[in-house]
Amino acid sequence: MTDELWPVADVRAFLAGSWHVERTVRDLADDVTGVFTGTADFTADPATAGALRHLESGSFTWRGIARPARRTLLYLPGEPPGTAEVRxxxxxxxxxxxxxxxxxxxxxxxSADLYRGEFTVYDAGRWRTVWRVRGPAKDLVLTTDHRRG
Structure with a gap:
């Protein structure tokens, strides 16, 4: 990945649509790595004006066992448009x-753990999140690459 940044003027317009997702989950305490592959679809949320519903679905492989995985988040529009509130x-x-x-x-x-996420946008079709999770229950690094799909 390049270190170049791509400013986003409108989060909703940038995220809307379908993305291919690849995530590695590294458990630093146990020295184990898992992999998620799937899609993330950002579509208009019918219940909240201007919001995007983020539906992620795919397969997560952990300790050699693959399982279906999915999650849903809601991106509420922020003011100014380059911002959002994630729920x-x-x-x-x-x-x-x-x-x-x-x-x-x-x-x-x-709980007692802290998730610190860094979001980096490289261009109109690529962005990455890296969550570092530290605390008494977890010691993880989750790296997710999104590519327009």
């Missing part, structure tokens, strides 16, 4: 997102 499917706040410079760092406390 879990049940409506709980996950993190803010500001891609106006092409890079954003977000924190999400989860």
């Amino acid at each position: 879990f499917a049940d409506g709980r706040f996950f993190h803010g997102l500001d891609l106006r410079t092409g890079r954003h760092v977000a924190d999400h406390p989860c």
Whole structure:
């Protein structure tokens, strides 16, 4: 990947559509790596004006066993348009997102663990998230590459 950043003026317009997703999950405590491959579809959410529903689905392989995996997030439009508020499917706040410079760092406390995510946009068809999770229950690095699909 290049280190060049691609500023995003409108998060909704940038994310809308289908993306191919590849994620590695490294458990640093146990020295184990898993892999998720699938798609992420960002579509208009019928229940929330201007919001995008993010449906990710695919296969996650952990310790040699592949299983179906999916998750849903909601991206609420921010002001200005290069920003958004990300929520879990049940409506709980996950993190803010500001891609106006092409890079954003977000924190999400989860019980005693802290998730720190770095979002990097490389161009109109590629972006990456790296979540570093630290705490008494977890010691993980989750790296996700998104490519227009």
